[in-house]
Amino acid sequence: MELSQLRTLIHVAELGSLSKAAERLGIAQPALSRQIRMLEEELAVRLFARHGRGMILTDKGREILEHATRVMVELEEIRAAASDLDTPLRGRIGIGFPPTVADIISVPLVAAFGKAHPQVELRLVGAYTGYLLDWLHRGEIDLAVLYDPHSARSLRSQPLLLENLFLIGPPDSGLSGTRAIPFKDLEGRRVLLPSTRHGLRTIVEQCATEAGIALNVAVEADSYATLKDLVRHGHGWTILPLPPIHDDIAANRLAAAPLIDPVPVRRLVLSYPADRPVLRLARFAGDTIADIVTDHVERGIWPGQLLHQPSSA
Amino acid sequence: MELSQLRTLIHVAELGSLSKAAERLGIAQPALSRQIRMLEEELAVRLFARHGRGMILTDKGREILEHATRVMVELEEIRAAASDLDTPLRGRIGIGFPPTVADIISVPLVAAFGKAHPQVELRLVGAYTGYLLDWLHRGEIDLAVLYDPHSARSLRSQPLLLENLFLIGPPDSGLSGTRAIPFKDLEGRRVLLPSTRHGLRTIVEQCATEAGIALNVAVEADSYATLKDLVRHGHGWTILPLPPIHDDIAANRLAAAPLIDPVPVRRLVLSYPADRPVLRLARFAGDTIADIVTDHVERGIWPGQLLHQPSSA
DNA sequence: GATCAGCTATAGCGATATTGTATAGCTCAA
DNA sequence: TTGAGCTATACAATATCGCTATAGCTGATC
Numbered sequence: 019m020e021l022s023q024l025r026t027l028i029h030v031a032e033l034g035s036l037s038k039a040a041e042r043l044g045i046a047q048p049a050l051s052r053q054i055r056m057l058e059e060e061l062a063v064r065l066f067a068r069h070g071r072g073m074i075l076t077d078k079g080r081e082i083l084e085h086a087t088r089v090m091v092e093l094e095e096i097r098a099a100a101s102d103l104d105t106p107l108r109g110r111i112g113i114g115f116p117p118t119v120a121d122i123i124s125v126p127l128v129a130a131f132g133k134a135h136p137q138v139e140l141r142l143v144g145a146y147t148g149y150l151l152d153w154l155h156r157g158e159i160d161l162a163v164l165y166d167p168h169s170a171r172s173l174r175s176q177p178l179l180l181e182n183l184f185l186i187g188p189p190d191s192g193l194s195g196t197r198a199i200p201f202k203d204l205e206g207r208r209v210l211l212p213s214t215r216h217g218l219r220t221i222v223e224q225c226a227t228e229a230g231i232a233l234n235v236a237v238e239a240d241s242y243a244t245l246k247d248l249v250r251h252g253h254g255w256t257i258l259p260l261p262p263i264h265d266d267i268a269a270n271r272l273a274a275a276p277l278i279d280p281v282p283v284r285r286l287v288l289s290y291p292a293d294r295p296v297l298r299l300a301r302f303a304g305d306t307i308a309d310i311v312t313d314h315v316e317r318g319i320w321p322g323q324l325l326h327q328p329s330s331a
Numbered sequence: 332m333e334l335s336q337l338r339t340l341i342h343v344a345e346l347g348s349l350s351k352a353a354e355r356l357g358i359a360q361p362a363l364s365r366q367i368r369m370l371e372e373e374l375a376v377r378l379f380a381r382h383g384r385g386m387i388l389t390d391k392g393r394e395i396l397e398h399a400t401r402v403m404v405e406l407e408e409i410r411a412a413a414s415d416l417d418t419p420l421r422g423r424i425g426i427g428f429p430p431t432v433a434d435i436i437s438v439p440l441v442a443a444f445g446k447a448h449p450q451v452e453l454r455l456v457g458a459y460t461g462y463l464l465d466w467l468h469r470g471e472i473d474l475a476v477l478y479d480p481h482s483a484r485s486l487r488s489q490p491l492l493l494e495n496l497f498l499i500g501p502p503d504s505g506l507s508g509t510r511a512i513p514f515k516d517l518e519g520r521r522v523l524l525p526s527t528r529h530g531l532r533t534i535v536e537q538c539a540t541e542a543g544i545a546l547n548v549a550v551e552a553d554s555y556a557t558l559k560d561l562v563r564h565g566h567g568w569t570i571l572p573l574p575p576i577h578d579d580i581a582a583n584r585l586a587a588a589p590l591i592d593p594v595p596v597r598r599l600v601l602s603y604p605a606d607r608p609v610l611r612l613a614r615f616a617g618d619t620i621a622d623i624v625t626d627h628v629e630r631g632i633w634p635g636q637l638l639h640q641p642s643s644a
Numbered sequence: 645g646a647t648c649a650g651c652t653a654t655a656g657c658g659a660t661a662t663t664g665t666a667t668a669g670c671t672c673a674a
Numbered sequence: 675t676t677g678a679g680c681t682a683t684a685c686a687a688t689a690t691c692g693c694t695a696t697a698g699c700t701g702a703t704c
Contacts, residue, residue, distance in 0.1 A: 020333070021332065035679090035681095047681080055682080062413065070671030070672055175488070228592055228594070229592075350650075361652085364654085381653095382701095
């Protein structure tokens with residue numbers, strides 16, 4: 019096995035043709051034909067099925083291609099390690115967030131990339147966990163911040179934060195950051211919540227069960243903006259994380275109080291596809307996101323309990 | 332860069348000598364000298380520091396060696412993929428468990444290896460999470476089942492199970508699997524628990540706080556056997572997972588009841604070091620452990636909530 | 645300080661491997 | 675049927691690799 023053979027395998031697989039690969043690589047077509055033949059002979063395996071106009075990978079060829087690709091990735095990492103490490107990274111990366119998390123993290127994340135790796139093209143995607151999971155699996159994004167899904171085997175996740183949820187009411191509701199409200203006190207009161215397919219709703223209902231009460235869910239709305247508006251106009255209270263409410267509280271449009279007995283929390287994780295190595299670009303993005311989360315929690319902007327060790331800088 | 336150069340790098344690094352590597356590889360020493368020189372020239376990096384009797388890796392050389400090793404691992408995976416997949420794996424693997432989990436998993440795990448990969452040498456290690464984490468980091472074990480630690484960045488974890496904890500009393504305590512006990516009922520009652528540095532204790536105290544009560548911890552003991560004995564002899568009640576109690580309940584030596592408001596649970600995860608690729612041996616072990624956990628939960632032997640999708644068999 | 649053992653590095657040469665050229669042969673579209 | 679587009683093989687040319695010979699350095703020993 020030689021690196022040139024693996025390189026040829028990769029290019030022929032992508033182009034479906036020895037002749038096209040020869041043109042791309044600047045090597046005569048018969049040379050590539052023999053490289054593939056010698057690789058197939060050494061492994062005693064048919065990598066390609068030939069037909070009249072080109073060749074396509076067999077199942078076994080596809081499997082071996084994945085390893086060959088990883089070899090190339092490691093060689094790139096070798097070259098990267100050998101080169102000046104301060105050299106800015108290039109390329110593009112897709113990062114997914116739940117909408118409210120995107121609001122918090124986008125600006126400092128873009129600033130961090132702009133400073134360290136200005137040539138990187140960022141693609142920041144805000145969507146709900148179900149969509150983000152789908153895009154991770156399909157390779158349309160490279161990593162995502164997720165509210166804790168029941169992890170598929172194909173994801174590698176590292177916990178970031180247990181995010182506290184707060185009771186949100188109108189400004190004259192008497193709710194205060196300094197006076198915790200027992201969950202039981204919500205019995206009989208009108209609450210406005212996202213729909214049952216929303217993870218936050220599941221957590222709130224779980225807490226109601228633990229507190230031994232039934233919730234009076236007057237309205238379901240999946241948009242935080244809608245929920246906030248309804249609360250401001252006196253249609254009931256809601257339960258949300260604090261960051262999207264921060265400005266409304268400062269402007270005395272809304273009030274918030276912590277909940278206890280029990281304390282509703284959501285688990286935030288950073289997830290990567292498990293079947294692809296985490297490249298330096300994704301690693302930088304993940305580290306930066308973790309640092310931003312840490313900073314926001316430590317400054318009190320984002321109430322919750324950190325679940326990871328901040329990276330040493 | 333050529334594979335022969337990477338292979339030479341690996342052997343010279345290990346032996347600290349071109350001459351010794353030449354002897355091992357059956358190639359003349361000047362040929363290896365030129366291979367290393369050409370690799371250093373291509374990468375524009377000093378991989379080795381030469382001295383009078385041999386050569387040792389530089390920091391950069393050590394970093395590049397890790398990638399080179401991964402390349403070799405991927406090549407082995409290519410050869411393995413190419414060969415008959417039913418061929419039993421060989422080698423040795425270290426797997427760590429918390430003690431009670433080891434009791435449950437060891438026999439079916441060894442049976443599964445014996446059937447599919449009889450030539451694999453298993454090393455099953457029972458220890459508490461702190462020790463297991465340390466051994467994972469140091470490479471003394473290859474994967475571990477852990478009660479959910481605050482994950483270090485260097486681990487890749489996949490969730491397995493939310494394990495329910497039960498209230499355990501003597502047979503005449505009136506405790507029954509069919510009658511859940513509210514956590515509040517423990518107020519004022521003598522309870523026997525592991526010490527404060529034990530994860531289970533943390534969870535129980537957290538639940539007590541949520542229930543708004545203080546626990547009367549009469550005795551601390553880290554051994555489940557000791558706790559069981561003390562309970563049997565009427566010194567108080569304890570809170571433990573069900574599997575280690577299973578036989579005692581069947582023999583009417585102990586009684587158990589679920590707890591609610593809140594329900595105490597522990598999160599079980601399967602962890603691998605993040606800085607090493609998961610080889611087929613470790614992957615087989617991980618899949619098998621997940622299957623055993625699934626089987627035990629589905630048969631009711633291990634009460635809890637599965638957190639992963641069972642592998643399709 | 646001299647000598648020797650143990651090591652790495654380079655030069656030159658022959659053997660081997662790889663690539664390029666020429667071309668045969670197959671498939672498929674027009 | 676013809677021609678375009680492709681893969682596969684044979685052979686020659688070129689590049690690479692390993693071997694031998696040996697220079698030079700370091701460090702242990704006497």
